[in-house]
Amino acid sequence: MDYLDQLNPAQRAAVEHTEGPCMVIAGAGSGKTRVLTYRIAHLINKGVDPFNILSLTFTNKAAREMKERISKVIGGTEARNIWMGTFHSIFARILRVEAEKLNYPSNFSIYDSADSKSLLKSIVKEMALDDKLYKVGFVQSRISKAKNNLISPKAYRENAEIMGDDEMSGRTKIVEIYYEYNLRLFKSGAMDFDDLLYKTNVLLRDFPEVLHKYQHKFKYLLVDEYQDTNFSQYLIVKKLAALNENLCVVGDDAQSIYGFRGANIQNILNFKNDYPDYKLFKLEQNYRSTKTIVAAANSVIGKNRDQIKKKVWTDNVDGDIIRVSRSLSDNEEGLFVANDIFTDRNNNQLSNKSFAILYRTNSQSRAMEEALRKINIPYRIYGGQSFYQRKEIKDLLAYYRLTANPKDEESLKRVINYPARGIGKTTLEKITIAAAENQSSLWEVISYGLNTLQVNSGTKQKLADFVTMIRSFGAQLQSLDAFSMAEHIAKSTGLLRELYADKTPEGLTRFENIQELLNGIKEFSESNLPEFNGEKPHLTDFLVDVALLTDADQNDDDDDKVSLMTIHASKGLEFPHVYIVGMEENLFPSQLSLSDRSELEEERRLFYVALTRAEKKTTLTYALSRYRYGTLNHSEPSRFIEEIDPQFIEAPEKLETPFERDSGFGATPWKGMGSSGDSRNFQRKEKYERPASPAPTVPPNLKRVSQVPNISTANATAAGTIVAGSQVVHAKFGKGKVLNVEGESPNEKATVFFPSVGQKQLLLKFAKLTPVA
Numbered sequence: 001m002d003y004l005d006q007l008n009p010a011q012r013a014a015v016e017h018t019e020g021p022c023m024v025i026a027g028a029g030s031g032k033t034r035v036l037t038y039r040i041a042h043l044i045n046k047g048v049d050p051f052n053i054l055s056l057t058f059t060n061k062a063a064r065e066m067k068e069r070i071s072k073v074i075g076g077t078e079a080r081n082i083w084m085g086t087f088h089s090i091f092a093r094i095l096r097v098e099a100e101k102l103n104y105p106s107n108f109s110i111y112d113s114a115d116s117k118s119l120l121k122s123i124v125k126e127m128a129l130d131d132k133l134y135k136v137g138f139v140q141s142r143i144s145k146a147k148n149n150l151i152s153p154k155a156y157r158e159n160a161e162i163m164g165d166d167e168m169s170g171r172t173k174i175v176e177i178y179y180e181y182n183l184r185l186f187k188s189g190a191m192d193f194d195d196l197l198y199k200t201n202v203l204l205r206d207f208p209e210v211l212h213k214y215q216h217k218f219k220y221l222l223v224d225e226y227q228d229t230n231f232s233q234y235l236i237v238k239k240l241a242a243l244n245e246n247l248c249v250v251g252d253d254a255q256s257i258y259g260f261r262g263a264n265i266q267n268i269l270n271f272k273n274d275y276p277d278y279k280l281f282k283l284e285q286n287y288r289s290t291k292t293i294v295a296a297a298n299s300v301i302g303k304n305r306d307q308i309k310k311k312v313w314t315d316n317v318d319g320d321i322i323r324v325s326r327s328l329s330d331n332e333e334g335l336f337v338a339n340d341i342f343t344d345r346n347n348n349q350l351s352n353k354s355f356a357i358l359y360r361t362n363s364q365s366r367a368m369e370e371a372l373r374k375i376n377i378p379y380r381i382y383g384g385q386s387f388y389q390r391k392e393i394k395d396l397l398a399y400y401r402l403t404a405n406p407k408d409e410e411s412l413k414r415v416i417n418y419p420a421r422g423i424g425k426t427t428l429e430k431i432t433i434a435a436a437e438n439q440s441s442l443w444e445v446i447s448y449g450l451n452t453l454q455v456n457s458g459t460k461q462k463l464a465d466f467v468t469m470i471r472s473f474g475a476q477l478q479s480l481d482a483f484s485m486a487e488h489i490a491k492s493t494g495l496l497r498e499l500y501a502d503k504t505p506e507g508l509t510r511f512e513n514i515q516e517l518l519n520g521i522k523e524f525s526e527s528n529l530p531e532f533n534g535e536k537p538h539l540t541d542f543l544v545d546v547a548l549l550t551d552a553d554q555n556d557d558d559d560d561k562v563s564l565m566t567i568h569a570s571k572g573l574e575f576p577h578v579y580i581v582g583m584e585e586n587l588f589p590s591q592l593s594l595s596d597r598s599e600l601e602e603e604r605r606l607f608y609v610a611l612t613r614a615e616k617k618t619t620l621t622y623a624l625s626r627y628r629y630g631t632l633n634h635s636e637p638s639r640f641i642e643e644i645d646p647q648f649i650e651a652p653e654k655l656e657t658p659f660e661r662d663s664g665f666g667a668t669p670w671k672g673m674g675s676s677g678d679s680r681n682f683q684r685k686e687k688y689e690r691p692a693s694p695a696p697t698v699p700p701n702l703k704r705v706s707q708v709p710n711i712s713t714a715n716a717t718a719a720g721t722i723v724a725g726s727q728v729v730h731a732k733f734g735k736g737k738v739l740n741v742e743g744e745s746p747n748e749k750a751t752v753f754f755p756s757v758g759q760k761q762l763l764l765k766f767a768k769l770t771p772v773a
């Protein structure tokens with residue numbers, strides 16, 4: 001069958017319109033990514049050289065999948081020559097080639113977010129600023145915002161009011177930190193993530209011949225998820241496309257979810273100004289989801305004021321209505337989800353990978369993981385604490401980075417005394433000061449300025465040995481292949497021995513992780529990628545992208561596992577069955593978004609993204625209490641549940657009085673096991689224990705979602721018995737004194753002082769306070 005027949009007429013028109021600017025704006029699941037994929041296949045089929053195609057995707061995994069699909073469509077191996085990947089990975093690759101023009105080494109280090117934070121922390125400390133006022137995360141996001149808007153430190157200083165710093169309770173030193181931070185990055189031969197785009201812009205602005213070269217090279221440009229590009233990305237695309245204007249962008253304004261990180265939906269709206277002759281394609285048929293899911297998602301997004309109105313419809317079946325499940329706690333919620341997957345999978349012969357659990361914040365994965373582990377359901381977490389963020393991995397990578405680029409300050413600090421070699425904190429401080437005085441890097445101090453350093457001769461020797469070791473690695477970089485070099489470093493630094501000696505379970509895991517990294521490098525060494533022209537790649541080749549890798553980029557799609565990820569990470573993906581968990585006020589929508597309409601609308605778009613990931617079935621869950629930042633909080637169901645048109649969702653009952661129904665986890669495989677093993681959960685379980693009543697069995701195929709056991713509100717918390725001044729006992733916090741009671745039944749709140757934990761605000765209907773005489 002001709003591949004063009006695998007498209008509907010609107011999709012086909014977009015694919016065949018290969019010359020000139022075009023934009024595809026369409027709702028979720030309508031085949032935007034499919035259009036990009038087929039468009040590339042079509043270009044190659046028409047004779048365009050894959051080396052002349054640049055395609056920018058949201059993840060590297062998406063790029064890989066697109067290439068596979070293209071290969072299937074057109075056959076052969078040409079697809080692997082397409083320039084395809086995320087903005088960051090593509091332009092990191094280009095910067096490697098052009099780095100020297102910017103006075104950077106081509107082996108420049110890429111600082112990930114943790115490296116940047118660590119550097120910022122040092123700077124705040126060295127500048128003797130208050131680290132409570134200048135919180136690292138805050139400073140980092142300000143600098144990131146500036147960089148993504150191409151505001152240099154100088155421009156920042158001149159336009160401090162544009163950045164709004166004067167309104168930020170006296171945090172006027174951000175710009176000084178920004179200056180110093182950039183300087184240190186430069187001295188370290190390092191770029192942070194935002195620099196990869198910023199410096200690309202500088203390169204294309206200041207070196208017309210370079211711009212010219214890439215304009216000629218990339219004759220066809222394609223961008224997926226265009227609604228989430230920021231200004232810096234927008235400008236790169238605009239510059240590269242200026243010569244040929246063969247630019248095709250696809251996106252959905254309703255799925256713009258990175259506004260908090262500087263993505264600018266205006267890029268969609270401005271397209272027609274930049275390219276007045278552009279062609280606009282609209283796709284309206286959704287191929288992914290059931291009628292119910294499409295209609296439910298439409299009803300939600302319709303509540304947003306700022307949007308391009310779209311019709312999205314589907315020919316697919318009606319499908320099940322959306323289910324809602326309520327639990328008492330986050331752990332119970334985890335158990336519900338795990339159990340539900342277990343039953344559904346077994347009753348309907350489904351694979352694990354048909355299921356996905358999506359959440360608003362990474363920390364919500366814990367309860368899900370525990371529950372899945374308990375009943376042996378294999379799962380995979382995308383994002384979160386990624387493999388490459390683990391300490392042992394970062395340590396070894398720091399050696400590799402240092403070998404390639406000895407000026408890399410963060411890497412040097414990480415390993416100069418690991419494994420321990422007697423180079424202490426004070427020595428490092430002296431080196432840092434000397435570097436600042438001489439305007440040099442730490443490496444330059446220890447390799448050339450050792451004599452001027454005020455340390456004893458023993459320490460000097462240790463530093464000299466360290467320098468000799470790193471230099472000896474450097475000398476072999478070009479002669480050894482990636483794996484031999486990597487293994488040699490792991491062994492001769494003593495790092496492998498150190499981890500091997502640790503026989504604790506954690507130590508064992510760390511050792512295995514290192515083995516896994518080395519295996520990965522081995523695979524890479526033998527991968528025979530076209531860019532290495534038949535030669536074995538070097539360790540520097542491996543390092544090119546390693547800072548940009550995320551867990552989503554690991555290629556183990558064949559594994560049959562349940563997927564766990566944040567909604568942000570789920571963009572563009574699809575799964576037959578989706579659980580959206582933690583549907584609670586202050587969590588989703590997030591607390592920070594509640595006071596601002598545009599932020600609330602971004603949360604709603606996020607919910608739209610979540611809902612539209614599902615092909616067949618969507619389940620929403622919420623818990624009535626949840627541990628957050630170490631304290632137990634009571635929660636209310638999310639407003640988003642009620643925003644779904646009621647015909648498409650299970651009757652939400654009376655969400656605000658959740659305790660009157662009585663049912664249980666009848667069919668759970670862990671019946672009678674208690675909710676969880678750890679002592680914290682045990683306490684919480686105890687707290688919610690109610691007088692024994694037989695748990696009714698919920699047949700697994702029942703549409704109504706099983707509910708958690710109810711609890712009686714008729715206990716000692718009744719109004720009147722607890723007043724300001726009375727002494728009470730709380731199941732978890734122990735004895736306390738009531739300072740104040742406010743609000744009306746059933747929402748009275750008490751402020752109680754507990755000697756064990758300090759002051760707490762508790763809702764009486766949940767808190768089970770027992771008065772003591």
Ligand SMILES: Nc1ncnc2c1ncn2[C@@H]1O[C@H](COP(=O)(O)OP(=O)(O)OP(=O)(O)O)[C@@H](O)[C@H]1O
Binds near residue numbers: 035572574
């Ligand atoms: N014409 C078609 N015929 C059959 N299946 C299609 C067609 N168009 C799209 N699909 C399928 O529909 C699903 C959704 O397509 P795709 O992922 O391209 O949509 P999208 O618009 O990119 O979605 P999102 O907005 O979530 O990124 C995919 O499984 C795709 O293969």
Ligand SMILES: [Mg+2]
Binds near residue numbers: 032034
């Ligand atoms: Mg897509």
